[in-house]
Amino acid sequence: MQHQIDEFSMTDIRYTLAEAWRIVSGRRWFFVLPFGAVTTIAFVCSLWVPRTFTAATVIKRENDPVLASLMGRTWTGSYDEMRKHMASDLADPDLIGRVLDELDLPPGSDPTSDRAHAPDIVRRRSELETRIKEGLSLRLIESSSHRDIVSIELSLENPQWVPAIVNALRDHYIDQTRKKSVRVLEGVRSFFLAESQRCRSELGGLQESLAELEVRYPGIDPDTKDPTQAEQSALLVERLDLVRQRGEWLDEQARLHDLLNGCDGEDERAAAADDPEDLEPNPRYVQLHDEIRALQKEIKDNRLLRMMTDRHPKVVSLRQEIAIRRAELESLPRWVTRGASGLLADGSEELAGRQIRTEFQLTRTGALIAGADARLATIADRIAEIERIRFDTANQREAYLNLRQRSDRLREELDTWQANIGPINRILTVEDNNRAIHFTKVQAAGDPGQPSAPVALTVLLICLAIGAAAGSLSVLGCELGDRSFRTVKQLHTSLGIPVIESINEILTEPARRKWLMRHLLLLPATAALLFACMTVSGFFAYLSLNDPALYETLKASPLSAAEILMEQS
Numbered sequence: 001m002q003h004q005i006d007e008f009s010m011t012d013i014r015y016t017l018a019e020a021w022r023i024v025s026g027r028r029w030f031f032v033l034p035f036g037a038v039t040t041i042a043f044v045c046s047l048w049v050p051r052t053f054t055a056a057t058v059i060k061r062e063n064d065p066v067l068a069s070l071m072g073r074t075w076t077g078s079y080d081e082m083r084k085h086m087a088s089d090l091a092d093p094d095l096i097g098r099v100l101d102e103l104d105l106p107p108g109s110d111p112t113s114d115r116a117h118a119p120d121i122v123r124r125r126s127e128l129e130t131r132i133k134e135g136l137s138l139r140l141i142e143s144s145s146h147r148d149i150v151s152i153e154l155s156l157e158n159p160q161w162v163p164a165i166v167n168a169l170r171d172h173y174i175d176q177t178r179k180k181s182v183r184v185l186e187g188v189r190s191f192f193l194a195e196s197q198r199c200r201s202e203l204g205g206l207q208e209s210l211a212e213l214e215v216r217y218p219g220i221d222p223d224t225k226d227p228t229q230a231e232q233s234a235l236l237v238e239r240l241d242l243v244r245q246r247g248e249w250l251d252e253q254a255r256l257h258d259l260l261n262g263c264d265g266e267d268e269r270a271a272a273a274d275d276p277e278d279l280e281p282n283p284r285y286v287q288l289h290d291e292i293r294a295l296q297k298e299i300k301d302n303r304l305l306r307m308m309t310d311r312h313p314k315v316v317s318l319r320q321e322i323a324i325r326r327a328e329l330e331s332l333p334r335w336v337t338r339g340a341s342g343l344l345a346d347g348s349e350e351l352a353g354r355q356i357r358t359e360f361q362l363t364r365t366g367a368l369i370a371g372a373d374a375r376l377a378t379i380a381d382r383i384a385e386i387e388r389i390r391f392d393t394a395n396q397r398e399a400y401l402n403l404r405q406r407s408d409r410l411r412e413e414l415d416t417w418q419a420n421i422g423p424i425n426r427i428l429t430v431e432d433n434n435r436a437i438h439f440t441k442v443q444a445a446g447d448p449g450q451p452s453a454p455v456a457l458t459v460l461l462i463c464l465a466i467g468a469a470a471g472s473l474s475v476l477g478c479e480l481g482d483r484s485f486r487t488v489k490q491l492h493t494s495l496g497i498p499v500i501e502s503i504n505e506i507l508t509e510p511a512r513r514k515w516l517m518r519h520l521l522l523l524p525a526t527a528a529l530l531f532a533c534m535t536v537s538g539f540f541a542y543l544s545l546n547d548p549a550l551y552e553t554l555k556a557s558p559l560s561a562a563e564i565l566m567e568q569s
Contacts, residue, residue, distance in 0.1 A: 023479055029523050030478045031471035036530030039467025043537035046459050047544055051451035052135075054155045055162040057170050058443035062147035089180075090152065090173055091133050099168040100128065105161060131156060132165060149442065155452060159548070163445040174439045189424045192417045199414040206407040213400050217393040220400045228386045235386075239379045244304050246372040249365050251293060256362040258289075288329040295322045449549075456545035460538060467534075 024031075089095065100106075106124045135155035142149040152173075154166040219226030299318050302308040308315050544551040 023475065027475045027478055029519075029527070030474045032527050033471075033523070033530060034474040035467040035471035036527060036534050037467075038470035039463055040530065040534040040537045042463035042466045043534065043541040046463060046541045049454060049459070050157055051159075051545070051548070052155045052157060052453040053159040053162050053448040053450075054153055054452035055166045055445040055448050056139075056151050056153040056443075057166050057441070057445040058141065058149065058151050059170060059174070060147065060149050060440040060442050062440075086150070086173075087136075087138050089177065090138070090169060091136055093129060093133070095169065095172055095176060096129050096132050099165060099172055100125065102168060103161075103164055105165070136169075154445075159448050159451075162448055166445040170441070170445075177439075185424055189421060192421050192424065196414055196417040196421070199410050199417065203407060203410045203414060206403055206410065210400065210403055210407065213396060213403070217389065217396050217400075219390070220393045220397055222397070222401075226390075228389060232383060232386050235379050235383055239376060239383075240304060242372045242376055242379070244300055246369055246376075247300060248297060249369045249372065251296060253362060253365045253369065255289065255293060256358050256365060259358050285329065288325050292322055292325050292329070295325070450546055451548065454545065456542050459541060459545060463538070463541070 106121070106128055132154065137153045137155075139151040139153060140148065141151055152166060152170055154162055154169070156162045156165070213220055218228055295318050299315055299322075302312070302315055302318075303310075310316075540551065540554075543554070
């Protein structure tokens with residue numbers, strides 16, 4: 001008999017713990033039996049969970065050390081391109097297809113057969129290719145500027161296919177990479193050659209245009225000397241000389257005219273005189289006339305050749321001498337009495353001969369003056385033509401400079417393309433001899449042994465969690481579905497009357513024996529049997545994940561498996 005307190009708070013921690021312990025102790029079999037049964041079922045079901053097996057092969061990829069040292073530290077060839085595209089190259093559908101054709105996977109898929117009549121093979125082949133592509137992964141173990149150590153991993157459901165496929169993928173990748181690097185370099189070389197030919201063709205056209213402009217417009221190139229400059233200077237010097245000579249010839253012509261006129265006047269005076277045979281030219285007059293001409297010539301030479309001005313002392317003194325001689329010349333008669341000169345007696349014949357010679361010299365001087373005028377006109381035309389050429393050259397110089405700038409740019413571009421062709425040819429030679437990049441098989445893919453997924457410990461924990469959840473739900477369902485009064489608080493709350501005393505359940509002898517049979521024999525035996533099944537199923541689930549080979553042997557022959565376990569122990 002128990003004395004009960006009427007006012008019992010639901011928030012009392014003692015009541016909460018006592019109520020929890022009552023539920024756990026009273027409903028323990030409702031937890032243990034579902035837990036064992038559901039956990040056993042979960043262990044058994046885990047045997048059909050798909051397994052994933054992973055195989056890995058390790059390769060080392062490095063530059064040839066001798067060639068790398070010869071060609072410089074910065075030389076990498078196609079090494080960087082390999083590193084960037086390795087994952088995509090391995091997952092290439094064509095590469096995977098060639099590997100599956102070589103290994104005849106899936107079994108029965110002959111690459112020479114007509115797959116249009118085998119849809120199931122085509123479907124399985126496509127699914128396998130997809131799983132291989134999704135299961136491939138790369139792991140960089142070591143990396144440097146000239147060496148990589150890479151692990152190629154493949155995850156599939158079939159443990160027999162995985163190592164063969166990953167090894168075949170590695171071999172085909174190495175072979176394909178070497179060929180691809182050669183193709184890439186050959187394509188780059190073809191591009192460089194095409195660009196070089198294009199630049200060379202354009203450069204040839206520009207050179208022809210530049211040469212044509214240089215021929216048509218001499219001196220258009222500012223870096224070269226203008227050839228017309230020397231010609232123009234020679235023409236200017238020649239014109240100055242012709243002007244000087246023409247002046248001398250004009251003076252000579254004037255003197256000859258004066259002489260001719262003097263001879264005519266003297267003839268008239270001689271004819272008018274009583275005795276013309278007594279007259280002859282005044283020698284002093286002729287001498288002064290020649291001296292004046294010589295002084296005038298000296299003044300012109302000083303001005304033209306020595307660049308003297310009119311204020312130069314020497315020019316001033318020469319002009320003063322000319323003035324003195326002209327004053328003396330004006331004071332002298334042109335004709336004097338023959339007896340005073342002591343010349344030939346026959347003066348009329350000598351005068352006629354002098355007149356003929358003077359006319360001849362006058363004609364010759366006129367011809368020289370006319371030739372000088374013609375040459376001066378030619379020189380003027382040529383100088384004008386040179387000036388016109390220079391004007392046209394100045395107008396065309398901007399176009400010429402633009403063409404030359406384009407030519408320089410094309411020449412630099414051509415040099416760039418040409419500079420790249422030589423190294424590419426050397427690298428191609430290296431690639432052809434398999435000396436550029438070394439591939440070393442560090443580790444081949446072997447039998448995976450045990451699946452990589454799922455993990456055995458994780459599967460066991462999940463199955464136990466499922467069993468525990470099932471037992472907890474069973475206890476919760478029984479507790480919520482039980483409408484009987486099991487505590488004083490439940491009775492007081494439901495009926496609303498105070499409870500003074502309470503007594504335990506009174507059991508009869510048959511009911512007691514039945515209770516003892518159920519709680520001490522039937523339920524423990526059932527729980528033991530369930531826990532044995534759970535242990536066996538859990539062992540098989542763990543063994544199927546941790547040692548698939550032993551699990552398969554155990555399934556095929558339990559006795560052989562037992563012997564193996566005894567040997568291992």
